[in-house]
Amino acid sequence: MKYIVILCDGMADEPLEKLGGKTPLEAARTPNMDRLAKCAEIGMVRTVPEGMAPGSDTANLSVIGYDPEKYYSGRSPLEALSIGAEMGEHDVSFRCNLVTLSEEEEQYEERTILDHSSGEISTEDAAVLIQALKDEFARGSAGERPCYSEGYTFYAGTSYRHLLIQNNGKVSELTAPHDILTRRIGEYLPSDPVLRDMMVRSYDILKDHPINVKRRKEGKNPANSAWFWGAGTRPALSSFEKKNGVKGAMISAVDLLKGIAVGAEMHNIIVEGANGGLHTNYRGKGEAAVKALTEDGYDFVYVHIEAPDEMGHQGSAEDKISAIEYIDDQVVGPVTAALDKAGVDYRMLIMPDHPTPVRVRTHTADPVPYMIYDSTRPVQGKDSYSEKSGQETGMFVEKGYTLIDRLLEK
Template sequence: MKYVVILGDGMADEPVKQLGNKTPLQVANKINIDSLAKYSEIGLVKTIPDGLTPGSDTANLSVLGYDPQKYYTGRSPLEALSIGANMEEGDVSFRCNLVTLSEEGSYEDKTIIDHSSDEITTEEADELVKYLEKYLGNDKIMFYSGTSYRHAIIWHGGSTDVNLTPPHDILERNIKDYLPKGTNSDKIEQMMKLSYELLKEHPINIKRKEKGLRPANSIWIWGEGTKPSLNSFYDKYHKKGAMISAVDLLKGIAIAADMKNIEVEGVTGNINTNFEGKAKAAVEVLKSGEDFVYVHMEAPDECGHRGEIDNKVKSIELIDQKVVRYIKEELDNIKEDYKILILPDHPTPLAIRTHTNKPVPYLIYDSSNLIESDAEYNEESCKTTGNVFIKGHELMDYFLK
């Protein structure tokens, strides 16, 4: 038996007025997913336990079968693993976004315009992060380059006793009420303020503005955490597993779980990514002897954060056409039984442009046990079945049983 998880990050939503009070999943032309739904078990799964912040970190841990209440030590440490950051006991890792702030007034008066600086390229971002390391780094604080706008800071002797806000939660808001609070908050805020002075006239940002792109004119620090420790995925499930993702967070989870990370050329973490390459890589992984592959697509989540209604619908259609169709057809040709699990990690509603902790729709297709129905795959259809996993991490046990 082969096992595939196809995860559309942030794919679930609430009814959208501009879509006739339907969700993107309801209006998207996803004929391949809906064809699977007619022979699948569908239902809802609550991936984020009550009391935890709804994020891709806690949610993807849950989907992979790791109870976030037991294993979660913070978002940034998982990302730091994937970019080669060296964490020791007592170190604290922080996510360091390159963001776009408005340019008026003092730092406190500014508004956060874009949490991704128009999805800055990794090459541009790497130069900016190295520039910041030169002026802000020291023997206790080190900057590490990641992918696009996502980077890390390791603080030797840092503290997690802080209150830091994810930048995608406060888009188009004044940042005054969301500046750091708690232990070392004055030092964190000072780094953010100094970064603005260093970056606002950097040649890369001048060129970006000339091209009509948003500048990466400040860092935003959040996602604090300590060194993670997960049980091996193989020891937990006796399945050889692999991860396919453009996102450092998912790669870090894979490293912590001792899974293979499969690199695919041209993947970006947004809608302009190599969907076909991910699908082909997933099939090749299974043909080469792995039992399980986790195919993560960030595009719906990014579209949700950016409030891009049409692009969120389009991203779901691209996953359906370029990933689901190919994987299903190729697995049928392998002549071996297989299961496919399709789901989001969490909702990213277009109306609020950030995550919620509501249950998400799941679909399990088992080639050896077809369940005939007239179902479609969306939030409402899955809700009507009565199939609900209240503890999200139990879904993986069920899927792999």
Template structure:
């Protein structure tokens, strides 16, 4: 009987000691009996999924976590999200991530525009598409493509005669890393940045009087003051996970970035009703979906965005609650189900740290636990940053982790 594998990714759950938690991290403060049981019977370690010269974000970190060297395969965040929407990028095409945000007095008040609805964001982007100048060689090849809520795309369709005005040197800043910070010095920079900045500025005037924002303000919600363009890149080319490791996987997530990575590595996706990509997600439904998926797939990957969202809001208690929900409704039931399938291995690890104190992603090692068939237990009995550091094992190159996790046949 083949080995069954489960990967649980509590996004951004790694943190630093918090004074309000008596110097504990959220992982240390949370009650996590299922994860601690894995720690007692398995192997703890640290992994670096965010090389210092690359963004400390989920786009790089999750590629690393799944075994892909980002220096070879990472072209930008937006192309990964384009893949999630089934958008194929040609050799001259580029994708740009487009957030709808709330900026007040040149400060990033809310990188989600108060979690604007998909319907509202679609209406705003349709209006912005109407401003694109069809007699301009560059703008005629641009289109805003609605996604989910505040997460959207700008697509450039180029050709040999009109290649994209951007390059790998075009720099941009993730809006979720600017929460409550001034944005004056964080507009796009470098080749082609003038195109992006111009569109961002034009959106301000358009959105200010738009009926969507007028209604949001009347309803006591934050308006979407403008688009924020970032994370741009050309088409990536990845070998499939099965080509690399000989096993077939599936992704369970509510986030387009992970959907896109799944598509590019050859994994189908399971969409779970009630999975929101936020703190109100249906944890139990995701757990049930993962257990069901074990019947048909070698590798089941469950990504949960909630801990990261809590960190971006600076809410350590909400982060603890999310972790406890993951432990109760996902990790615990999955371990019980795996035992019925014979040989198995389970990996629990975040992609990157996200500190509640700064409300942003950061570089650094993340804690992980691997348990199951053929995994020799170490002396640690809890799953948290300190225990994983004390275990003494490190994956300095995060993309090496999969080679240790997947049993070679």
């Protein structure tokens, strides 16, 4: 038996008046998911434990079978694993977003966050901007402003997602930028004076950088500030294979998921053109999953697709619907067809990690719908897969990290 998870990040949502009272998942055309739904187990699952912040970090740990209350040590340390950043026992890591701030105000504290992803800036452009920050912070400013080359190290990641490591640091409470879109940032800045100063200075360094000048001319959002959040210490996950008895692989464009895979001793499969955005290489991810299961000796593949979450953060119901339809047409359909053609017995789990409602443009901790399809043992399901059909079955998994046991029939 082979096992595959198709994780549609942030796909769950709320009924929207503009969609006739439907959620984006209900409004999307998903013939392949709905075909599976007719003979699959469908229910609801709580992926974020009560009292924990709803994030892709805690939620994906749950889905992959790790209790966040036991294993979670912060978001950015998982990303640090992905990019090979060295972390000592007493080091602290921070996610460093390149964000778009408003530019009309004179004081940094008076600005607002317009875009947490700087228009999904390319990895190539972002790397140049991160290098500019590294160079300027190492140089200081004629002795008047401190140099941060000692004790602080920047690492370039993917798109807008980057990393800062502080040697012998302290974990502090910080705010995710996607949680405060359009709000004045003053009350959300770090209490740590060094982190705060670095953010303020980052605006001066980046706002007139040639890349941002070019982006404005092209009608794109400038990546004009760094934003630190997601502080944490070095994580310690147990081996996925030893824990579950199956050899696993991860397919994702997001450093967080790659980091979870590294920590769990799973193999990361890199797909060309996979970028975490709306126009990622959906079909390539599906093809890589099929190859891993049918040719490369893997028993379990986790296919993570970021696009629905990003469109939820953008507040675009239309683009979120498009992302869901791309997943159905270019991942779910081709993967099931290829596995069926190959004569492979498989069990497939399709679900979001958490909701990212377009109304609030950030994550919520509400339970999400899941669907488990077994190619060898169809069951009585529902006519479609959605939040509503998941609720109607009455099936509810309280502890999200146990759902993988249902998939693996443990």
